[in-house]
Amino acid sequence: xxxxxxxxxxxxxxxxxxxxxxxxxxxxxxxxxxxxxxxxxxxxxxxxxxxxxxxxxxxxxxxxxxxxxxxxxxxxxxxxxxxxxxxxxxxxxxxxxxxxxxxxxxxxxxxxxxxxxxxxxxxxxxxxxxxxxxxxxxxxxxxxxxxxxxxxxxxxxxxxxxxxxxxxxxxxxxxxxxxxxxxxxxxxxxxxxxxxxxxxxxxxxxxxxxxxxxxxxxxxxxxxxxxxxxxxxxxxxxxxxxxxxxxxxxxxxxxxxxxxxxxxxxxxxxxxxxxxxxxxxxxxxxxxxxxxxxxxxxxxxxxxxxxxxxxxxxxxxxxxxxxxxxxxxxxxxxxxxxxxxxxxxxxxxxxxxxxxxxxxxxxxxxxxxxxxxx
Numbered sequence: 001x002x003x004x005x006x007x008x009x010x011x012x013x014x015x016x017x018x019x020x021x022x023x024x025x026x027x028x029x030x031x032x033x034x035x036x037x038x039x040x041x042x043x044x045x046x047x048x049x050x051x052x053x054x055x056x057x058x059x060x061x062x063x064x065x066x067x068x069x070x071x072x073x074x075x076x077x078x079x080x081x082x083x084x085x086x087x088x089x090x091x092x093x094x095x096x097x098x099x100x101x102x103x104x105x106x107x108x109x110x111x112x113x114x115x116x117x118x119x120x121x122x123x124x125x126x127x128x129x130x131x132x133x134x135x136x137x138x139x140x141x142x143x144x145x146x147x148x149x150x151x152x153x154x155x156x157x158x159x160x161x162x163x164x165x166x167x168x169x170x171x172x173x174x175x176x177x178x179x180x181x182x183x184x185x186x187x188x189x190x191x192x193x194x195x196x197x198x199x200x201x202x203x204x205x206x207x208x209x210x211x212x213x214x215x216x217x218x219x220x221x222x223x224x225x226x227x228x229x230x231x232x233x234x235x236x237x238x239x240x241x242x243x244x245x246x247x248x249x250x251x252x253x254x255x256x257x258x259x260x261x262x263x264x265x266x267x268x269x270x271x272x273x274x275x276x277x278x279x280x281x282x283x284x285x286x287x288x289x290x291x292x293x294x295x296x297x298x299x300x301x302x303x304x305x306x307x308x309x310x311x312x313x314x315x316x317x318x319x320x321x322x323x324x325x326x327x328x329x330x331x332x333x334x335x336x337x338x339x340x341x342x343x344x345x346x347x348x349x350x351x352x353x354x355x356x357x358x359x360x361x362x363x364x365x366x367x368x369x370x371x372x373x374x
Contacts, residue, residue, distance in 0.1 A: 005087060014073055019089035022062070029061065030054040033144075042140050053137055057144055064121055064149050065093040068156075071117035072110055072164075073097070079106045092152075098333065100238075104175035104183075111167035115153045122149035160194030161187035162227050181235050188232035195225025238329055240364050246331050247324035249363035250345045250353035259283040259310035263296055266309060271296070278342045280351050281313045287351055289313035290344060321346040322355060328363075331355055 005017040034054035038045070065088060073083040073095045082098035101107040125146040132139040157165040161184075170187035174180050198221025205214025255270060257279045270276055277293040291313040299307050321344045322331050335343060335357065345353040 011070065011086075012074070012077065014070075014083050014095075015085040016066070017085050017087040019087055021090035022088050025090045026055075026058050026062075029058040033057055037144070038140060042136060045137075049137055053140060057141060060141070060145055061148055062088050062093070064118065064145065064152065067121065068114045068118050068152060069093045069095045071113040075110045075113040076101075079110070081106075081110075100180065104171045107174060108168060108171035111164045111171060114164050115156050118149045118152040118156070122146050122153065125149065158194055159187075159190060160224055160228065161191035162231050163191070163194075163224070166191045166194075166228075181239050184235040185232055188228045188235075191228030191231070192225050195221045195223075195228060197221065198224060237364070240367055241327070241329040241332065244328040244363075244367075245324065246322055246326045246328055246345055246355055247353070249328055249360050250324065250355045251359050252353045254278070254280060254344075254351070254354040256280045256282050257291075257309055259288055259308065259313075261309045263299060263304040263307045263309065263312060266291070267296065267304065278354060278356070279309070280344065280354075281309045283310070287316055289315045290319050292342065294341075319344065321351075323347060324352060328360065332360060 005019050008016045008018055010016065030051070031054070034050040038050045038053055066086065069086045073086060076083050076095070076097050079102060081101065084096040084098055086093060086095045097110075101110055122145075125142045128142045129139060129146065132142050156163050157168075159165040159169040161167060161170055166187050169190065170183045173186050174183035177183055199218045200221075202214045202216070202218025202221055205211075205217060208214070255274070255276050255278075257266060257270065259281050261281075266279070270279065271293060279291050280287055281289040281291055288310065291309045295312045295314065296304075299312050320334070320340060322334065324345050324347050331343065335341070335355075342354055342356040344351050345355055
């Protein structure tokens with residue numbers, strides 16, 4: 001579980017989450033609007049109006065961002081692509097889509113859906129402006145929401161991957177080349193270019209005296225460059241994993257311990273002695289759970305001498321596991337999704353091995369060495 005988010009609920013089965021960084025941008029936006037934008041545009045109002053409008057506007061901005069991400073998610077679901085969550089954070093929002101689109105056409109429509117929703121919101125708020133003239137605070141709110149949603153459209157259509165415009169660009173290159181990896185590398189290169197461009201623009205703003213805006217633009221550029229580079233690396237990883245199964249990378253020398261093993265004994269005679277970090281817990285011949293170093297550390301050290309592995313373990317009914325014939329790429333995604341560092345490998349109701357992140361990295365290192373030798 002991600003400890004840095006607050007779960008708000010579910011929409012269409014998609015978990016809606018709020019990253020702690022959202023509170024920072026919420027406070028910053030509220031303050032900026034309350035002491036800067038609204039007093040400059042609408043002078044003479046009571047101070048409480050400015051602060052109330054600032055807070056409401058900040059919330060509505062993130063509602064707009066949520067609807068933008070739901071646009072992506074609904075089209076992804078229509079292509080049978082799972083969407084795990086939508087997280088609102090300091091840079092806006094991100095939908096955790098569980099797989100690559102099956103085709104360039106799907107990528108195009110998924111990417112376009114978000115800006116289309118933002119455009120519809122900008123149009124909706126623009127049409128509300130003539131109806132809001134009798135109540136100035138409402139007019140101020142819909143005017144700003146019109147502007148901000150139009151800005152979201154323009155910003156997201158910059159052809160810098162992984163922005164929506166960059167994904168549209170990748171879809172076009174993918175459709176022309178019929179090669180997703182090549183399209184990702186090209187789009188990622190363009191995305192990194194725009195990232196560096198934003199950084200340069202931000203630094204020039206800082207040197208020109210506009211420190212706050214300059215730092216923010218440079219920060220966005222750094223984020224874009226990092227995200228584009230990560231996407232290219234992820235696609236390279238996907239290429240290395242393609243065609244390989246869990247059985248290729250799993251360890252078969254996993255350790256089993258009795259359910260009544262005390263945690264102090266587990267630490268002294270197994271974890272410290274062997275370096276193993278995960279153990280299958282058995283009661284007689286039956287597997288009853290899994291205990292990891294993480295579960296051990298959750299128990300106060302003073303209780304290790306009286307707490308058994310059975311009391312600290314993840315019971316078999318809640319234990320995540322995977323089949324040996326599953327794709328290695330799918331297994332890694334499942335580990336990322338569940339926030340675990342290892343998965344028991346189960347065949348015919350029997351644990352046959354253990355898949356760990358270290359094991360996957362070791363396997364990938366060997367694959368890369370053999371590729372280099374060709």
